[in-house]
Amino acid sequence: MSAPRFAAAGLLLASFVAVSPVQSRAENSLQAVFRDISNAASSWGKRFVYLAASGAMAPAPADFGIHFDPKIPPELRALVNSDLSFVRSIRGSGASNLHRQVFGAVNGQDYISFFAARVKKLNVGDDCRTYVTSYVSGKDRAAMQICGGYLQEAQIGRIDTIFHEARHAAPEAANGYWRHTACPTPFYAKYLEGMPACDASPVGSYGIARIMLKNIEKYCVNCTDKSRLDAALYSDDDIQRIIDKPSRRLLADDLPE
Numbered sequence: 001m002s003a004p005r006f007a008a009a010g011l012l013l014a015s016f017v018a019v020s021p022v023q024s025r026a027e028n029s030l031q032a033v034f035r036d037i038s039n040a041a042s043s044w045g046k047r048f049v050y051l052a053a054s055g056a057m058a059p060a061p062a063d064f065g066i067h068f069d070p071k072i073p074p075e076l077r078a079l080v081n082s083d084l085s086f087v088r089s090i091r092g093s094g095a096s097n098l099h100r101q102v103f104g105a106v107n108g109q110d111y112i113s114f115f116a117a118r119v120k121k122l123n124v125g126d127d128c129r130t131y132v133t134s135y136v137s138g139k140d141r142a143a144m145q146i147c148g149g150y151l152q153e154a155q156i157g158r159i160d161t162i163f164h165e166a167r168h169a170a171p172e173a174a175n176g177y178w179r180h181t182a183c184p185t186p187f188y189a190k191y192l193e194g195m196p197a198c199d200a201s202p203v204g205s206y207g208i209a210r211i212m213l214k215n216i217e218k219y220c221v222n223c224t225d226k227s228r229l230d231a232a233l234y235s236d237d238d239i240q241r242i243i244d245k246p247s248r249r250l251l252a253d254d255l256p257e
C-alpha cells in the first residue's frame, strides 16, 4: 500500500499527542473546518435520505470517465463526482512555474486531464483502517481504492487526497510511482516519525498536492473564501512532508507567502 492518506480528523487526534507549529497556528481555522465537516456530514445524510425517499435522486453524471465499482455506496460515488465537478469548475487568474509544469493552468479541465490520465477505476478499499480516505496499492495501480473516511473529510482535504493518490498511479511507473520516504525523527508530527509519509522530491505526491492547493489559494477566482482558506491549510501540511531542504525551498519560492 502506498501510504494511504488519512482524514483530517485523524490528524487532529494526532495533534493532541504532538501539537505542531502548523497545527497550533491553524488551530482556530481547523476547529472551524471540523465544525463544518460535522455540519456537512449531517446535512448530507439528511439530503440523501430525502432524495432517495422522494425518488428525486439525480442520475449519476458521466463519472469523468472513471469506472466506479458497483459496490461503492451511491452517496460516496455522488460525493466523488461532486468533488471532481468542483475541481472542473475552478478558474484561475495565474499559475506558478511548477504548477504550469505539472498541471498546466489553474483551470478545471487541466486538473481533470491530470486525474483522468491516471485514475481509471474507483474500488471499495479492502484495507480501510480508521481515518483512511483513499489509497493506491501495487495490486492495481490503475485503480484508486476509496474508504469510508472520505465521507469525514473536508472537500479540499478530499481533493488533496485523491490528487496525491493519483500521483502513485500506473502512468508514474518510470518515476517509481513516487513512493514515499520515511519521515525523520524527530518530526513535527510525532505520529509520523519513521513512517513512509514524507518525500524528498518537490513533485512527488505531497509536492504536487501542495502546488495545486497553493495555486488554488492564490489564484482561484471563483472559489469561496472557505475553499481558499482550506487550500492554504492543507498545502501547509503538504509542504511539511518535503524533508529535502532544497526541494522544500523550491516549493516555497515557487509561490511565496
Ligand SMILES: [Zn+2]
Pocket: 002, 003, 004, 005, 164, 165, 168, 180, 205
Ligand atoms: Zn502517498
